[in-house]
Amino acid sequence: MEARILWADDEIDLLKPHILFLEQKGYEIDTINNGADAVEMVDEKHYDIIFLDENMPGLNGLETLAKIKDKNQNVPIIMITKSEEEYIMEEAIGGQISDYLIKPVNPNQILLALKKNLLKKDLVSQKNSHDYQVQFRQIGMRLNDRLDVDEWSEIYQQLVNWEIKLEESSDEGMKEIFAMQKKDANNQFCRFIDDNYANWVNGDEDAPLMSHQLLKERVFSSLGEEPVFLIVIDNLRYDQWMVLKPLIGEFFNVEKEEPFYSILPTATHYARNAIFAGLMPSEIEKRYPKLWLNENDEGGKNLHEEELLAENLKRNNKKIKMSYNKVVKLDFAKKLVERFHDLLQNDLNVIVYNFVDMLSHARTEMEVIKELADDESAYRSLTVSWFNHSPLKEIFKKIAEKGIKTYLTTDHGTIRVENPVKIVGDKYTNTNLRYKVGKNLSYKAKDVIESTNPEAIKLPKENVSSNYVFAKENDFFAYPNNFNYYANYYKDTFQHGGVSLEEIIIPFVELSAK
The missing domain is CATH 3.40.50.2300 (Response regulator)
Known part of the structure; x- marks a missing residue:
């Protein structure tokens, strides 16, 4: 029947x-x-x-x-x-x-x-599987070319679109093929970063738009005539933006959607400080030593973003009134909605929203969250559910009602890690699973992207023998002591700080109210 x-x-x-x-x-x-x-x-x-x-x-x-x-x-x-x-x-x-x-x-x-x-679901599934088979060959051929930064952004956007389309498919074989192609893309992208990153941050004309250039190149020119909002959702991957896009589209037209590249490490206290300061981390440390904390310094590493933004505006001769609001608790977000009218007095309103980052950490530490976000599709779904019930949606609605130009972006993405890589460091080595900084680090060079000269990639050098190493693709670092325990504990968690398409290529979106 x-x-x-x-x-x-x-x-x-x-x-x-x-x-x-x-x-x-x-x-x-x-x-x-x-x-x-x-x-x-x-x-x-x-x-x-x-x-x-x-x-x-x-x-x-x-x-x-x-x-x-x-x-x-x-x-x-x-x-x-x-x-x-x-x-x-x-x-x-x-x-x-x-x-x-x-x-x-x-x-x-x-x-x-x-x-x-x-039969809509089955018909769509069949068509998507067929269409991806055609695209699979084309993407595979392109991955064998020498791609530039824009082409890598385009490839990643294609992969994100296919991942979302295929998630409802009943064709498990096609999903496995996609996963292999995405892994291959990440492998080659890591080589691309290893070969070019140092040149980019030292002025290469072929460099992509990067974190420290974002505000000067894309936002500052809009300041002064009418209010502008800049909303930074911490740790927002490109696929998460794609599933939020229809929801934000209830209030806004997407005028421009442009990927840019996060700096390394793809971690908040490097990438987001670089965004607001308009400088690379080593430049922040030299120019504003009181506003920068290194890995082993005590205290929060992102406590001076407002001051760094103020200095950035001053260096670029932007004499404007601005507000900076960091949302880490629900109560503060609700109060921000209540006092929305006050924000209209400013030329620039920055809202940093930390929920997605907290979600990735909670998924590691809380079994119930891990069950709710069991895979990539569920992780996206949970992001949608959060947004639909968050004060941030109400903020977007209020901004749109006032017809105010808005920019949406993030500081870095995140990747679901699977493969533990052994590394040895002393007690002063940082705890991040996707990058390590310290002296006398021991590891297999083939397993990592390394920088034995941090100054060459404009990162602070805490002592003479400091170096940085970054995990590639979906690897994560684990110490040999109690290796199996930590390898199992952190496997299948979302982490950031390393080198992958998901962490580095991230969205910058210009919105205009409907």
Whole structure:
């Protein structure tokens, strides 16, 4: 049996040819000639889909629709009507119909409506799998070329789009093929970073837009005439932006969507300080020693972002009024919404929202969060759920209502780690799992991207023998002592600080209110 259908129409006898046609196609059909009996039938049987005539005597189609939806919210209902009046369609759509047809209908229209509503997921899955097979070859060929920074951004965006499309697919083999291609892309991207990063941060004309250049190159030119909002969601990957995009699209048009490259390490106290300071970490340390803390210094490493931003504005002759707001607690976010009107007095309002970063850490430490975000798809879904119920959504809504130009970005991304790599360091070595900085570090050079001269990549050098090493792809560092315990504990957690497409290529978006 293809599916069980309930068809309610006061002229059901005239539809006998349609019924026979569908029965020959394998569908089981119950017919009824009024809305009240249709509601009772829904109580008695499970139906995969319901055809509902809009113009029935007694309980009409719209009233029947409402009563059926009260009993079964999820059953697809196709409204069939003689009328094309707008208010009927608005009420039907508001009542959550899945589709509608205008009389007279022919059997093929009915069959098409059934396939569209009952088999949509399978049909989309099949088409996505077929289309990806074609793209797989093209992406694979491009990965063998010498790609530049823009081409790598384009490849990564393609991979993100396919990952989201394929997540609903029932074709597990195709998902495995995609995972292998993404791993291959990450492997080659790590080589690309290793070969070029030092040149980029020292002025190479082929360098991408990077963290320390972002505000000067993309935001400062908009300051001074009207208020501007800059919203920085910590640790927001490109795929998370893609699933938030339709939600933010309720209030804003996306004027420009541009990937940029996070600096190394892809960790908050390096990348976000660089964004606000407009300088690389070693330059911040030299120019503003009181505003920079190294790995072994006590205290929070991101406590001076507001001061660094103020200095950045001053260096660029931006004499404006600005506010800086870092949201780490729900109460503060709610208060920010309440005092939104006060923010309109500023030329620039910066809001740093820390939820996504806290989510990745919580997933490591709390089993219940790990279950909720079991894989990449669930991690994206949890991001959507958070945004839909967060004060940040209300902030976006209020900004849009005032028609204010807004920029959305992040400081770095994150990657789900799988493969432990052994490293040895002294007690002063930092604890991050994706990068290590210290002296006398011991590791296999083939397993990491290393910098024995931090000054060459504009990172602070705490002592003469300090060097940095970065984990590649989905690796993470673990010490030989109690190796198996920590390898198992941190495997399948989201981490950042190293080198991968997910951590480095991140979104910068310009929004205009609808």
